Amino acid sequence: MQDDVAFKHNESHWFMVLLFFTKFNNLSARRDSEFISSKVASNNRENQRLSHIADIFVNCTTVFDMRNGSRDFALNGIKEPLILVNPELVVTNIDTVQISLPRRKNILGNCYAFILTFPENDYNLRIGIESGGNFKENLIAHRSSVWYYIRQFYFPQYFVWVTKFRSEFQKAIQALGLGILRQYENGNLGDFGLVNFVLIDVLEDRGESGEEFTYNSDILLHCYNRYYSEETQNVLPPWTTISCRNGYYPSCFEDLIILTDKIADLNKYFWTLEAWLKMSNAGPYVDSEVVHFIKSKYLSENSESFDMREVVELTTFEEFVGFWIFQDVLFDSVNKTEPQEIKVLHLLPQIKELMYLTWYYHSVLPIERKSWSFLSCDGVGYHSNMWSPLVTPFQLVVWALVCINILVIVLFLRVPGSDINVKLLVVGILMENSILLNVDSKVKDLWWKHSFRLSSGFFTILFGTILTNYYKTSFTMEMIVPAEKFAMWRTLMDMKNFTFYIPYETVFTHGTIEGLEAENLLDKMFYPKLQLRLLTRGLCNAEEKLIPSLAGYCGMAELLTYSITHRPGSHTEYISPFFKPTRYRNFTQFVKELGTCDKVAYMDFSGNVESAIDHLNDNQNHKVYKKGADGFMSVMHGWESLPVQNNFVFKRLNVMISSGIFKYWDEWFKRVKPEKLFKHYANWKFPEFRHVILEQFNSKIFTAFYAYGICVGIVVITFMVEVVFRVLKLCYGFYSSALPRRCKSYVLHKLCTSDDPAN
Template sequence: MEPPHFPINQQISSAMDIFSHCIITLILENLDINLIPTHPILLVFEPTQNFTIKHDESYIYPGFKFEQVAFVRRKHPERFCWANIFSEIGRVFYSGTFLHSPLFPRISGSIGPVYFVWIENQKLSIQDELDTIYRRMLHTDLKKMGNREFCLFDGHQNIYHFNRYHRQDKSLNPNPIPLHLIRSSLKYTELICSKENWTDCIVRIDKTADLVATTFNKCFWIFADWMDVIWGELEYDVTVRKMQMKYFFQKPQIDWLSVANESQSLDDFIAYAILAHTLQNITIPQEIGYNEKHFYFGSSSLRNIAGNHQTILVEMKSCSFISCYGIQHKLSYEVFTKPFDLYTWAGIFSVVVMFVAMCKLASWMAKDEVQDFKGAPKDYGRPEDIVIVSFSVLLEISLPEYIHRVIPAKVIPIFWFWILCCGAITSMYKDVFTAEVILPYRRNPSWSHIYDLEELGFKFLLPLSQVPLYEQWYSNPTPVDSLASVDFSSEILQAGKYDGNLTRLLGYKRVARALLKNDPTLSSISFAIKPTVPRIWQELHYKWPTDLYSNLSKCQEKYVYLDDTENIKEILPFINDNRDGIVFMKGADDKFLSTYVGFQVDGTHKKNFIYDQLKKWVTSGIYGWWKEWFKKTKPKKLFPHYANWTKPVVHELERRDFMSKFTSVCEIWAICCVISAFVFLTEIRRKLYFVMNNWIKRISLRRLS
């Protein structure tokens, strides 16, 4: 039975009733329609001749019409959406410039759904119109559809919702989709709407769209690193095809450890794990339909671009540096004074001075009370004797007879309290001294932050990206003239564009501008007509570790090596393991070229399978576990890897930093021995002089008598 026919104005009114809570835009080819809108709408007059555009003509965007338009303030009962209603089916569909009009939200500019609704042309059969829309959808890039929903309204009560993922009728590059999904899916779903409750129809459209996205979205993703360009065509990489045949094709159980061992990287393994259902028991085509896929790029620095992409933050990375220029260590003899600070030493000397004053005052007031324990004649302690007695307690030297002979009886109780305090002070000094003497020296470089290097005139050593072409250039050798060959070149360019007033970021800007000077690719400075200024950077490659040490060990020539902070932490122990005694230090500033790293997934229609899976991996800790596993089993190939270095070769006892403190202690001990020997010889000489003098006096007295 042929469906009843309704006037076009009545069909448009019914369509507007269905999408009444959306921002409705009505596109008309002519204004002869007698329409009295019952809902707020935007009316656009789009004559047919606007679609005939020659190459040398510009497109004239349609204007809004404000006649016969109702403006009513209201509160939207449902979530926000757009609805674009076309009175005719014969419109250019995603080809040409029609949808570039400011009328429509951009592909990446609308988070809410955008409904495209065509009114059935009653002069044509419904099937012909459905096939027309479907064919045009097949020629539309899947990534360019955004959150758009495509519907055909028959003007009565039936609305047809199109399945954007049913693309198997396109003979070129069909997607690998399981057969049971292909058999159960339809090009479009017919929904019967009730005039008593038009708004219930849009709820059913959303549920249908959710079901379609949940079922098919996971089959239309591809990892960007799996693609290879062969004769201008995108194809699956040979390695991916081998991995698919070995571990996924007709394999009921997947050996994930073996997959991880053969994966190129952590991102490669995660792609295999998340997209396993598109590889398991399915024959993948050789060629890749660019317009048929959503691209997954793995983890990377977050792209600062506008759009409705979704982001999962993983970590923050930055750059740091290594140098040996201007590194000075503290004097060796500071190890003896370091256990106590200046105030403690001042307090000890003040106590000794107080004892001298107290002893002299007590001796002056009661000279008859100073005598030794043998009852010898009275003797008063000299100041130097009191100082010697006071310090001998600190040095744990026992002088009981000397104490009773030098210290007055009234001061003896106070002196015993000093002896108790000296026991605690000496024990504390020994503990701190022993702990300090076994540690290497704390060195103080003349620089701290990256912007200090630019002011001092340093030359930067930068690692080339691990690309075969750069490796070939470096081995020839062919000079590399652009910072684009360095992994963090985009961060350097971004730092050079800073226009704020923060001191630290302005310092980073100076360094970035100095690195970019005369760069033919990244900097516009090189295009100015002026004398060429020598660049301040030199390239290195991880496969030639000897070049790093031979350049960086020229400590007087102000060389500095710049790399990711994680790489610096691995390279620093390797380069410090040298027999030349050269000490390299890392900069204290770990914020240079800092950027956030994570998964930035482009938004898709309704359900985003990749984003949902990545969120589960990160929040559950699975991603962190595999990240640590890859760090241990498949570390980055840096200078230590190509030098076959896994642990220090130079023993700690052979290092000057480790032995220098012990050498200093031995030097101090030797100096003390020399001083003691000199004092001992002086005392012997003095004693001999005293004996000889008495002997001469006795002989003289005998002769006189």
């Protein structure tokens, strides 16, 4: 009985355990089912959310990073084209560097969007937000480790980060400050200067209270103002949120574009010019004394007006252009407190030779084309004889044609039975002499008479009147103009074994010269910089090779490039037998070296060479300098800078150039405040040694006298020959007629007086 009771008790115990286990399994299964359905619903929401993000950037070339857990997302709901990348895969046989460069067909609103989900899973970015103070270095490391990011030349660019740690990334990005924009310093975030950071939250399964998070199809774009600082905090906040409502995602992109333009327009507050700066111990980007004085006087809090006339008197042309561009910006309330303390983010270089380096520069604004020329006194002289003025009125080809025409006319004037008088007729007409020639009596054929008269008339009008008068006019003009010295060379290709003196100002800008002088590197950097410029011009394109002169200059530039060799231990470390540097202010030494006229020449921009000719030719030694042909080192000059979205400076410069304001002030400064050259440092204003080479002027007159004397001598000799010939002819006729009569009288006389009766 007791055993039965014990068995029933044990059976009841195991039944309760089995019942509890069954209920526990049912509860676990229900929880697993709820978890799985919740997970599936969450993934479905995320998949739908990802497709909505792609809808927003439908105008962009969109790159989607498949790493960091992104591969769990299904992409079947995305209808727009995407570029799927996975930087973790190593591909060596396919060029994938340019994979993100293709542009959509709709150019209007084109952009580049890089969608990265869960950036906190990236090693560099995770370390950056966890460490707090190293996000700058980690962000640079992240970009360098990913190959699909494009260069900074293409904008606008959007870095879209879909993250669970939005607030942490917002703090880390905002802590970077304006350093994310400074493009011209080493070890900076210059590659992010055109990047627009957009952060998007990832939906969580449950909220902080443990309750289920309600799904909202609206997407919030948290956009960063990369120009946010103390100076611009009243213009735009550091972060702006754009709400993209369900069903209006493409229109949300328009709001994003408007916000991006507003942010990019703030670049106008952070510019400076290279012409404004000077080298200082306080830093390389310190305003010069003149610029600081103008900013303090006219652009401070107490100034009431902006006197542009005084600015013109105090500044150079490029400094004045800067104040014309920024006069409204510098006087703005944003910068009114301490205008000289505004942070410099963008730098506009001085006007210089455009290098067109696609890997460095992007924004280019050409102004004018300049070329180099040269001058020298070597081989300059009177390379002509006394009789050259007689033939200079006509070129050699003209003289050859005249001789051929005269020969043809002589052949046409030949008539049957004619003698040397026909040739004398031709010469007489050319000498404008009146010659009588009776041809009618000698020519019986009527056709020959008309042909002779027509040919002689044509010859008289064309050669006896027109040609001779034109020759006399040209010869008279040649006599009036004094003889001029000229050089045996014309182009650079004719200058064999010459040494060219090139000013530093031709190779470097004034700001660069000041910086290199401060570091004592001016002489060492001259030859490498010159070699780079020669190497650039030595690379001819297909169009330049079709023109012989340009092709010759390209070949000469290439040859001169290899003349610059590295010489360790020398003062400049580089040396060239054909180039030597000089300075405009060292005009005394320069004139002394150039005055030797021994295979030396001065090379500079064509305008500067023309300006130096009058100064150098004004000397006591009667040395004459001649300028060579232009065209060497022909290249466009203008402004070039790193890319800046909505570039304020280039917009203002385009207005200044297209309206004619730039040309007006450029000509005004060249006329009133020209750039200092040799003659300005020598304080030369007008010629001091006025001399005329009279003996060379008289040489042409002597040529005319010689020609006149020779002609008179020929005429006198001809006259004497004719007189002698006439006298001999008369004597011959007289004796030939008188001799028979005398002989007859002599015979009769002998017969009459003969003593012989037989006779």
